[in-house]
Amino acid sequence: xxxxxxxxxxxxxxxxxxxxxxxxxxxxxxxxxxxxxxxxxxxxxxxxxxxxxxxxxxxxxxxxxxxxxxxxxxxxxxxxxxxxxxxxx
Numbered sequence: 001x002x003x004x005x006x007x008x009x010x011x012x013x014x015x016x017x018x019x020x021x022x023x024x025x026x027x028x029x030x031x032x033x034x035x036x037x038x039x040x041x042x043x044x045x046x047x048x049x050x051x052x053x054x055x056x057x058x059x060x061x062x063x064x065x066x067x068x069x070x071x072x073x074x075x076x077x078x079x080x081x082x083x084x085x086x087x088x089x
Contacts, residue, residue: 002027003069004076007083018078027074030065037061 004021006014015031022029034040039057043050062081069075 001070002074005080006076006078007080014078018076022076025074025076027076028069028072030069030075030077032058032079033061 004025006018008014018029018031037054037057039050039054043054059081062079065077066081069077
């Protein structure tokens with residue numbers, strides 16, 4: 001099983017590189033999923049109130065991706081679960 005995980009600041013091109021790598025390697029790509037995140041709009045309106053909820057949502061989303069990556073055997077991801085600890089502070 002090979003899992004490639006990219007890391008970097010917002011807007012650095014992680015998702016673009018994830019797409020390119022996944023296409024080149026012929027494997028599954030996993031993305032952070034901000035477009036379909038129902039908590040993000042609430043978080044931007046009241047960050048102090050929704051920080052824990054947002055981080056819980058992201059953690060669950062990322063764990064589901066990891067489980068899928070394990071089933072698929074090979075994958076590329078644009079964000080690491082280890083980065084969640086940085087963003088939760």
